Amino acid sequence: MKIALLGYGKMGKVIERIAHERGHDIVLKKGSKDSFTGLENADVAIDFSIPDAAFGNISACLNSNIPVVSGTTGWLDKYHEAAQLCEEKKGAFIYGSNFSLGVNIFFELNSCLAKMMGRLGQYKVSMEEIHHTQKLDAPSGTAITLANEIIAHSDYSSWAIGNPKEDEIFIDAKRVEGVPGTHTVTYNSPIDSIEIKHTAHSREGFALGAVIAAEWLIGKKGIYSMKDVLGL
Missing domain, CATH: 3.40.50.720 (NAD(P)-binding Rossmann-like Domain)
Structure with missing residues (x-):
């Protein structure tokens, strides 16, 4: 080829x-x-x-x-x-x-979890993404894909990287030297938390x-x- x-x-x-x-x-x-x-x-x-x-x-x-x-x-x-x-x-x-093959499996896990959590209003979802300092866009495209899948199965209408409204998913976009890509989705309630995470070790x-x-x-x-x- x-x-x-x-x-x-x-x-x-x-x-x-x-x-x-x-x-x-x-x-x-x-x-x-x-x-x-x-x-x-x-x-x-x-x-x-x-x-x-x-x-x-x-x-x-x-x-x-x-x-x-x-x-x-x-x-x-x-x-x-x-x-x-x-x-x-x-x-x-x-x-x-x-x-990444692993991230695409992670997308599917995120979708399945979003479908289950969408019926449980006591949980608030948030996300964190960490990338190298050379990455030009924020949040990452991966984080946006994850957020959009959650939005499709919940009452959230959008996402935000600062001062989210009640119906927006907060994405904490961080830039750290040498980090290929880490994405975490967290559901928090007053009594417990559920978290899924993907960490890339290289490009x-x-x-x-x-x-x-x-x-x-x-x-x-x-x-x-x-x-x-x-x-x-």
């Missing part, structure tokens, strides 16, 4: 190594100042860039009939435009707020999941998620 890497920071370099370990070739390594020359040689593209570049990267792939996997967060105000373009071009696209899990998603996307048409890739 020939892969175009759109975004060649720390994550891009880990993806490159894992892709090579799995027998794939990298035909384009695009940093923020590089062109798309070589994209046409790719079987699939993996975008781990920055919020301002993600939509342009995804659009370039879809316009070139290149399947694209994106793990960049902070650009979702344009997600519907990307989805519409994918449909118009009959392309293939996967977006994931987190490609390897995110990178491996992205490469697995790219392998899965080859030959497909449509808009997918990691739930499709993992059969969840």
Whole structure:
């Protein structure tokens, strides 16, 4: 498989190594100042860039009939435009707020717990997410995914990172040097607490999941998620 890497920071370099370990070739390594020359040689593209570049990267792939996997967060105000373009071009696209296989299992645990807790009004839910200081968006895309699933099964209407209203989930977004990603969901009542937590030990899990998603996307048409890739 020939892969175009759109975004060649720390994550891009880990993806490159894992892709090579799995027998794939990298035909384009695009940093923020590089062109798309070589994209046409790719079987699939993996975008781990920055919020301002993600939509342009995804659009370039879809316009070139290149399947694209994106793990960049902070650009979702344009997600519907990307989805519409994918449909118009009959392309293939996967977006994931987190490609870690473990985190996607965590998403399912969060959903199951939210369905059970939604009927128990004595519990108040809150979240904490901790990431490295280079992460540009806050809260993380993973935290937003977790919050939205809780909202879907409760009376909460939204989330907030400061001074939450009664119907908002408080997300405490922290930035600590060297932390790949930790997410905690806590339900508190006057008599007890219930907590689920996922801790990433390195970027390897995110990178491996992205490469697995790219392998899965080859030959497909449509808009997918990691739930499709993992059969969840």
